[in-house]
Structures are given as structure tokens and as C-alpha cells.
Amino acid sequence: MSYTPSCRLTGSPLDLVLDLGRQPLGNGFLTPAQFNEEYFFSLQCGFSEDSKLFQLIEQPAPEMMFHQDYAFFSGTSQHMKHHFADFATDIITKGFVKDESSFIVELGSNDGIFLTHFAQRGISHLGVEPSGVVADVAESQGITVTREFFDSSLAQAIVAQYGQADVVSAANVMCHIPDIMELARGIESLLKDDGVLIFEDPYLGEIVRLTSYDQIYDEHVFLFSALAVQSIFETVGMQLIDLEPQSTHGGSMRYTLAKFGRRAVAPAVQEILNQEVAQGLDKTETFAKFSRRVKESGSALRNMIQDLKGQGHTVAAFGATSKSTTVYNYAGIGSDLLDYICDNTPFKQGKFSPGAHIPIFPENHFREATPDYAFLAAWNHEKEVRDNNKAFEELGGRWITHVPKVHFLN
Ligand code: SAH
Numbered sequence: 001m002s003y004t005p006s007c008r009l010t011g012s013p014l015d016l017v018l019d020l021g022r023q024p025l026g027n028g029f030l031t032p033a034q035f036n037e038e039y040f041f042s043l044q045c046g047f048s049e050d051s052k053l054f055q056l057i058e059q060p061a062p063e064m065m066f067h068q069d070y071a072f073f074s075g076t077s078q079h080m081k082h083h084f085a086d087f088a089t090d091i092i093t094k095g096f097v098k099d100e101s102s103f104i105v106e107l108g109s110n111d112g113i114f115l116t117h118f119a120q121r122g123i124s125h126l127g128v129e130p131s132g133v134v135a136d137v138a139e140s141q142g143i144t145v146t147r148e149f150f151d152s153s154l155a156q157a158i159v160a161q162y163g164q165a166d167v168v169s170a171a172n173v174m175c176h177i178p179d180i181m182e183l184a185r186g187i188e189s190l191l192k193d194d195g196v197l198i199f200e201d202p203y204l205g206e207i208v209r210l211t212s213y214d215q216i217y218d219e220h221v222f223l224f225s226a227l228a229v230q231s232i233f234e235t236v237g238m239q240l241i242d243l244e245p246q247s248t249h250g251g252s253m254r255y256t257l258a259k260f261g262r263r264a265v266a267p268a269v270q271e272i273l274n275q276e277v278a279q280g281l282d283k284t285e286t287f288a289k290f291s292r293r294v295k296e297s298g299s300a301l302r303n304m305i306q307d308l309k310g311q312g313h314t315v316a317a318f319g320a321t322s323k324s325t326t327v328y329n330y331a332g333i334g335s336d337l338l339d340y341i342c343d344n345t346p347f348k349q350g351k352f353s354p355g356a357h358i359p360i361f362p363e364n365h366f367r368e369a370t371p372d373y374a375f376l377a378a379w380n381h382e383k384e385v386r387d388n389n390k391a392f393e394e395l396g397g398r399w400i401t402h403v404p405k406v407h408f409l410n
Pocket of ligand 1: 062066067070072074080107108109110128129130131134148149150151170171172173176177
């Protein structure tokens with residue numbers, strides 16, 4: 001009998017809509033001594049017209065991805081620092097957090113980039129963060145952190161120790177958590193009756209529109225739409241009360257939810273749900289078309305870089321991002337095609353990219369060696385990267401991107 005994958009929310013059969021092949025851990029930067037023992041899995045995506053959830057069929061165990069040496073530090077981007085400052089102000093302005101006695105819990109608090117704005121104002125807060133090195137940074141800045149994976153038993157423990165929360169917030173983490181029902185139940189029990197859940201994640205509508213298939217990697221077990229978020233949370237008696245598109249991570253959505261009937265619903269909710277139906281985010285067929293565009297994008301990028309190398313040019317990449325792991329391993333771009341990757345995270349420097357094994361150098365190497373061409377792996381930080389590397393363009397260097405299709409940026 002053949003195996004039929006099932007939806008992580010409803011258990012209904014999934015349609016296999018995209019196959020990105022054999023892939024390593026997106027953030028699994030490694031040393032040559034580790035090449036032989038590298039872990040790979042099959043990166044395939046399924047969709048359910050029933051739950052509207054776009055999801056990975058197989059995902060590595062969370063402990064393999066989030067651990068003591070987890071290499072993603074939110075605070076490495078100035079743009080994200082500003083974003084989280086604005087996000088915190090927005091929560092306070094809307095009155096979701098009223099005064100010092102209000103209690104906010106953040107899931108995936110990482111290095112404290114967001115909670116620091118509450119800690120500085122003396123507001124009760126708690127970060128939930130299982131990855132050791134990033135939690136250390138948050139604690140060193142006076143942020144209270146519990147180093148665990150969030151689930152409904154942790155929610156119970158938090159309520160017992162601190163009481164229920166006015167706000168549960170999360171950024172770029174809800175889409176990481178495979179047991180979505182357990183997560184929803186935990187959040188519902190953690191919130192006060194008039195509490196709100198506010199979270200943001202890369203937005204499926206933008207991924208489909210931009211063919212930004214690099215948002216799909218091991219950590220992102222789900223890529224959410226508002227339709228999907230609605231079907232998840234209605235099972236625990238919660239509803240969407242606001243939707244706000246964000247420019248971060250190449251196009252994200254901020255979802256605000258409350259317990260049914262507790263708060264007014266903003267007009268944006270119905271507007272965006274309607275747009276999603278118009279875009280076909282409720283139909284398997286849309287993702288079959290997306291999959292064909294992904295295939296074209298992968299071959300176009302490989303061909304372009306291969307041609308440039310054939311002409312004797314140097315081609316580097318900017319940003320050792322987890323997103324680009326998907327691109328290199330799907331498109332078959334290895335150290336034969338990319339000379340090196342540069343990145344400002346010390347932890348990644350001197351290591352090699354997952355699967356493709358391209359060497360990673362500090363950013364000053366990029367400025368000193370000045371390649372002829374550079375693939376903008378951190379395409380979602382285009383402005384920040386280009387502003388910081390004007391000399392590259394002035395010396396005739398050209399940026400390559402694959403979003404929304406493969407082309408030169410300058
Ligand atoms: N919120 C930050 C970090 C996003 S990276 C930002 O937007 O920049 C995702 C973070 O979530 C990682 O630090 C990871 O360790 C953490 N995480 C993963 N699974 C989690 C879980 N089940 N509960 C809480 N945090 C989790």
C-alpha cells in the first residue's frame with residue numbers, strides 16, 4: 001500500500017504539491033570534519049484544501065534544528081531591530097499591554113530583540129527560547145527567559161508561576177512548530193479571556209506571488225495564509241481580529257487573534273481573506289502552478305551562474321542565510337559555481353554552507369576581494385546590503401537575485 005501523507009491539523013490526506021529534493025538543515029553550517037555525517041531529509045510540501053494548510057511532509061526533529069549552537073541571531077539585522085521596536089510600540093499603543101502589571105509572553109524570543117522593549121519599561125515579560133546561545137544573549141540584557149520548547153504543559157507551568165498573559169507574541173516561530181494543535185491549545189490556555197495572540201510569519205500569499213521558494217526549508221514546517229490561521233485557531237475558540245501585511249522577511253503577515261466575541265474584528269480581516277480566495281490560496285491547483293515556476297527559477301539561476309563562471313568571472317554570494325540553503329541544494333549550485341559566501345555572523349565564518357559546502361568568509365572579504373558578480377542570498381535585506389556595499393557596484397560588480405524571477409539588480 002502506498003503511503004499517503006496527512007495534514008498536521010486535521011489528519012486529512014495531503015496533495016503533494018512541491019518537491020525540493022534532498023536537503024540538509026537550513027542553518028546547519030558545518031566544518032569539513034562534519035561533511036561525512038551531514039543529515040539530509042526529503043523536502044516535500046503538501047497542501048490540504050480542507051485545512052488550507054501548506055506544510056512540509058517530513059521535518060527533522062526540533063532538537064536537531066534548535067539547540068545550544070543554533071546560529072540565527074535576530075539582532076544581526078539593523079532593519080529587524082527597528083521593526084521589533086515598532087512592533088513593541090504598536091502593542092503598547094493599542095493598549096494590549098497597559099502598564100507594568102501587564103504580562104507578555106514571547107515564543108521564540110531569541111536574543112531578546114523584541115522583549116527588550118518591554119523589559120526596559122519594567123513590564124512583566126517572559127521569553128520562551130529553547131536555543132542556548134541566543135537565550136544567553138537575551139538573559140545578559142536583563143530579559144527573563146525559560147529555555148524550553150513551548151507546548152501546552154509549559155503553558156500550564158507558566159500560568160501556575162506567573163498567571164495568565166495579556167499578550168502572547170511570536171515572530172517567525174509559529175511556523176516552526178509541528179504540533180500545531182498542541183500549540184494552539186497551549187496559547188488559548190495561557191491567555192486571559194480578553195488577551196490577544198499577535199504573531200508574524202513569512203506570508204504564503206507573497207511566497208506564491210514572488211516565487212520565493214527559498215522561504216521553504218526545514219524550520220518552516222508551515223507557510224501560513226490567513227485562511228489557514230483561521231482554520232487552526234477556530235478549533236480552540238479563537239478568531240482573527242486583525243491582519244497587517246509586513247515587509248519583513250520578504251513579505252510577512254501579522255496576525256492578531258482573540259477569544260471568540262471578545263474583541264472587535266477589523267475590516268482588514270475579511271478583505272484579506274477575500275483576496276486570498278481570489279489568489280487561489282485555497283486551491284491545490286495554485287500550488288501546482290507555483291511548483292512549475294519554482295522549477296524554472298532553479299534552472300534559470302543555475303544556468304546564469306554557470307554561464308558567468310564559464311566566462312571566467314568570479315561569483316560570490318552575500319548572506320549565509322538558511323533560505324539560500326534551499327536554493328543551492330535544489331538548483332545544484334555548489335562550490336564549483338559559487339566562489340564563497342560572506343556573512344557578518346562570526347559563528348558562521350570559517351564554516352561551510354549546508355549541503356553545498358561553499359566556504360563562508362566575513363563581510364570584509366567581500367569588500368577586499370570584490371567579486372564580479374554576487375548572488376543576493378539575503379534578498380529580503382536588499383536595501384541594507386546594497387547601502388552597505390556601494391563600492392561593489394561602483395567597481396562594476398553586479399547583484400543577482402532570483403526574486404521574483406532570476407535577474408540582475410543593477
Ligand atoms: N523571534 C525571532 C527569532 C526567530 S527564529 C525573530 O523573529 O527574529 C525562531 C526562534 O524560535 C529560534 O530562536 C528557536 O530557537 C525558537 N523556537 C523554535 N521552536 C520553538 C518552540 N517550540 N517554542 C519556543 N521557541 C521556539
